[in-house]
Amino acid sequence: MHSPPHQHGHTPHQARSVALHRAAVTELLKPVRAHGRTETLALRDALGKGLAQDVMAALNLPPFANSQMDGFAVNSLDVPDGGAKLSVVVPVPAGAVPAALDRGTAAPIMTGAMIPTGADAVVPVERAVPDRFPAPGETTTVWLPATAAGTFVRSAGSDIAAGERALTSGTFLGPAQLGLLAALGIAEVTVRRPVTVLLATTGDEVVEPGQPLPAGKIYDSNGTLLESAMRQAGLAVVRTAIASDHPDEFRALLRSHAGAVDLIVTTGGVSKGAYEVVRQAMDGQATEFLHVAMQPGGPQGIGTFDGVPFLGFPGNPVSCLVSFEMFLRPVLAELFGAPSPRIPVHARLGHSLSSPEHKHQVRRGTLQGDGTVRLEGGESSHLMHALAGSNALVHVPVGVSALAEGDEVEVWML
Numbered sequence: 001m002h003s004p005p006h007q008h009g010h011t012p013h014q015a016r017s018v019a020l021h022r023a024a025v026t027e028l029l030k031p032v033r034a035h036g037r038t039e040t041l042a043l044r045d046a047l048g049k050g051l052a053q054d055v056m057a058a059l060n061l062p063p064f065a066n067s068q069m070d071g072f073a074v075n076s077l078d079v080p081d082g083g084a085k086l087s088v089v090v091p092v093p094a095g096a097v098p099a100a101l102d103r104g105t106a107a108p109i110m111t112g113a114m115i116p117t118g119a120d121a122v123v124p125v126e127r128a129v130p131d132r133f134p135a136p137g138e139t140t141t142v143w144l145p146a147t148a149a150g151t152f153v154r155s156a157g158s159d160i161a162a163g164e165r166a167l168t169s170g171t172f173l174g175p176a177q178l179g180l181l182a183a184l185g186i187a188e189v190t191v192r193r194p195v196t197v198l199l200a201t202t203g204d205e206v207v208e209p210g211q212p213l214p215a216g217k218i219y220d221s222n223g224t225l226l227e228s229a230m231r232q233a234g235l236a237v238v239r240t241a242i243a244s245d246h247p248d249e250f251r252a253l254l255r256s257h258a259g260a261v262d263l264i265v266t267t268g269g270v271s272k273g274a275y276e277v278v279r280q281a282m283d284g285q286a287t288e289f290l291h292v293a294m295q296p297g298g299p300q301g302i303g304t305f306d307g308v309p310f311l312g313f314p315g316n317p318v319s320c321l322v323s324f325e326m327f328l329r330p331v332l333a334e335l336f337g338a339p340s341p342r343i344p345v346h347a348r349l350g351h352s353l354s355s356p357e358h359k360h361q362v363r364r365g366t367l368q369g370d371g372t373v374r375l376e377g378g379e380s381s382h383l384m385h386a387l388a389g390s391n392a393l394v395h396v397p398v399g400v401s402a403l404a405e406g407d408e409v410e411v412w413m414l
């Protein structure tokens with residue numbers, strides 16, 4: 001949104017800082033945490049959930065010392081400086097429990113196979129002379145170079161020892177965390193039940209995708225955009241039909257779902273127009289509508305509707321996504337451990353930019369391999385195509401009105 005030149009950078013004195021609004025969202029959602037509800041799920045269903053309790057390792061990983069290479073298991077004392085010729089004994093396949101290794105012998109061993117008692121090192125087959133395994137039944141010798149104890153041996157517990165904490169309560173369960181649980185032999189995990197959000201997009205001008213588009217109307221992008229962001233963040237989402245601009249109808253729509261959700265999020269109808277349905281529907285509720293010193297995403301609603309926590313995001317698509325990223329995602333991360341907060345990284349601006357000095361501006365851009373960030377589109381919050389071509393949010397803090405190409409900025413990877 002562009003301000004007239006004489007107002008550029010000016011924010012109404014009542015604008016709330018991003019930090020204060022985030023703190024207000026935290027306070028609003030704290031009672032949700034108190035529910036403490038958990039469920040136990042198969043690993044495949046736990047992707048994106050928050051772990052409800054610490055998980056301790058019940059076994060060593062690896063569970064037994066094993067070979068890191070296809071090669072020959074030896075006692076390192078048998079291959080001193082200059083190497084040695086050893087007689088080859090029966091091979092050790094992965095999955096078998098091998099016989100003890102006699103001194104002066106070498107056992108062909110496969111990657112992942114258990115190191116025989118008496119062996120303490122592995123020589124990769126390509127370093128042996130000859131550099132191959134003997135054929136089954138062939139009696140032979142092999143020359144091996146000098147090898148220090150422990151070489152190419154993955155010792156028991158070298159990844160994690162039995163009794164150690166594998167994962168901490170609250171951890172976001174992504175592929176690596178679920179893979180670790182599987183490696184520990186754990187098939188089910190207790191997770192926090194997802195926060196359930198009622199998501200209502202509003203506006204008489206907004207039409208469901210797939211329907212004809214009459215003149216003056218636009219398709220609802222916010223519903224899909226925010227539902228996707230929320231689901232990716234591990235929230236359960238209940239969508240209402242697109243709400244009309246009639247406050248009574250909207251109130252009834254919210255009431256028909258509110259009992260079953262932890263949080264209500266709406267988009268649109270919060271600014272200063274003549275038909276601000278969300279503002280009007282919240283009349284008499286413990287809600288406030290205010291301006292956060294942020295662009296986009298300035299107009300915000302916050303409070304409770306019939307006692308259910310409520311956040312009213314602005315209607316412009318980029319504004320509602322930025323609101324989610326600036327407020328809901330970090331607060332959910334803080335209170336529930338999931339999703340992970342965005343990790344700030346620093347990049348060099350590929351272009352100069354200007355920003356309202358009294359607002360925290362969030363631009364969209366593409367962080368490139370050379371560490372520079374190219375801005376996508378301008379500052380306007382209707383630029384859905386530019387958002388879709390971006391991989392990062394670019395932060396311009398309060399107090400900064402201009403940045404030059406090459407200046408350092410904080411970016412959050414999307």
Ligand SMILES: Nc1nc2c(c(=O)[nH]1)N[C@H]1C(S)=C(S)[C@@H](COP(=O)(O)OP(=O)(O)OC[C@H]3O[C@@H](n4cnc5c(N)ncnc54)[C@H](O)[C@@H]3O)O[C@H]1N2
Binds near residue numbers: 219223269296
């Ligand atoms: N006089 C003022 N006008 C506006 C101000 C202001 O301070 N004074 N703030 C501007 C800013 S900034 C924003 S952001 C918007 C916020 O408006 P609302 O939250 O009331 O949203 P609407 O007016 O309903 O819609 C804004 C815009 O977004 C489009 N929209 C709405 N819903 C959807 C949807 N589901 N999918 C796609 N696009 C949607 C809508 O058509 C409008 O273009 O107010 C400014 N005005």
Ligand code: MOO
Binds near residue numbers: 295299380
């Ligand atoms: O700038 Mo509005 O705040 O477009 O979201």
